[in-house]
Amino acid sequence: MATRPTGDLIVEVTGLRRAFGDTTVLDGADLTVRRGEVVALLGGSGSGKSTLLRALAGLDADATGHITVPAHYGVVFQEHRLLPWKRVADNVALGLTGADPRGRALAALTEVGLGDRGGAWPAELSGGQAQRVAVARALVREPELLLLDEPFGALDALTRLRMQRLLVRLRERHGFAALLVTHDVDEALLLADRALVLEGGRIAEEIPIGLPKPRHQDDPGFGGLRRHLLDRLGVPVV
Numbered sequence: 001m002a003t004r005p006t007g008d009l010i011v012e013v014t015g016l017r018r019a020f021g022d023t024t025v026l027d028g029a030d031l032t033v034r035r036g037e038v039v040a041l042l043g044g045s046g047s048g049k050s051t052l053l054r055a056l057a058g059l060d061a062d063a064t065g066h067i068t069v070p071a072h073y074g075v076v077f078q079e080h081r082l083l084p085w086k087r088v089a090d091n092v093a094l095g096l097t098g099a100d101p102r103g104r105a106l107a108a109l110t111e112v113g114l115g116d117r118g119g120a121w122p123a124e125l126s127g128g129q130a131q132r133v134a135v136a137r138a139l140v141r142e143p144e145l146l147l148l149d150e151p152f153g154a155l156d157a158l159t160r161l162r163m164q165r166l167l168v169r170l171r172e173r174h175g176f177a178a179l180l181v182t183h184d185v186d187e188a189l190l191l192a193d194r195a196l197v198l199e200g201g202r203i204a205e206e207i208p209i210g211l212p213k214p215r216h217q218d219d220p221g222f223g224g225l226r227r228h229l230l231d232r233l234g235v236p237v238v
């Protein structure tokens, strides 16, 4: 059952459990995210990262444990999940309440660099543009928290880099917190304040990423953290 945050912790998860049949995937996982903090969630394939994120997003009724998340959060998946029969602006405005949903949708599209594509159909967009729309759809709800499940995982390397920079800019402007599931150690080091390693159904290690911002792969300290994380994930640098 989810409760709402009251203090500095925007996310608080304790004792999260989820099994599929005889297979226990989450075995009492605990984690926190502070307001405005970006936390990367890393772990081997099948370690339960998506399962954890889905539980936080309220998409898994069978997960048990205690979850605190804010009322306003957005979710972005690896696939854009736009409705193909709705134009881009209508996808972003879908389900919005309050004044001028369309105007707010267009403002969010402008923020992700697609202010002129509101009238397009999702099928007319590139993969990167469609992911930008997915980000706009989350952003328009003025989230305190973004739950991101490999949001740039299907994009080419250059587009991915552009999206990472966009996310940094949006976070600076809006101050949301984010929990970012990623396989990409560099992405974690470019974006996150902390990295968590999920292993054996729990957070097995927490690594603060104290590198100065804005970050770059050439920064001193980056290589050491990358080696540590890759090592931790079972891919030691040779």
Ligand SMILES: Nc1ncnc2c1ncn2[C@@H]1O[C@H](COP(=O)(O)OP(=O)(O)OP(=O)(O)O)[C@@H](O)[C@H]1O
Residues within 6 Å of the ligand: 020, 025, 043, 044, 045, 046, 047, 048, 049, 050, 051, 052
């Ligand atoms: N609906 C489901 N039914 C049965 N098993 C599931 C279901 N969803 C996930 N699992 C299993 O739970 C485990 C964790 O899956 P999950 O997708 O959370 O891992 P992940 O860490 O996100 O993996 P990846 O990095 O490969 O995306 C896997 O063994 C997977 O097969």
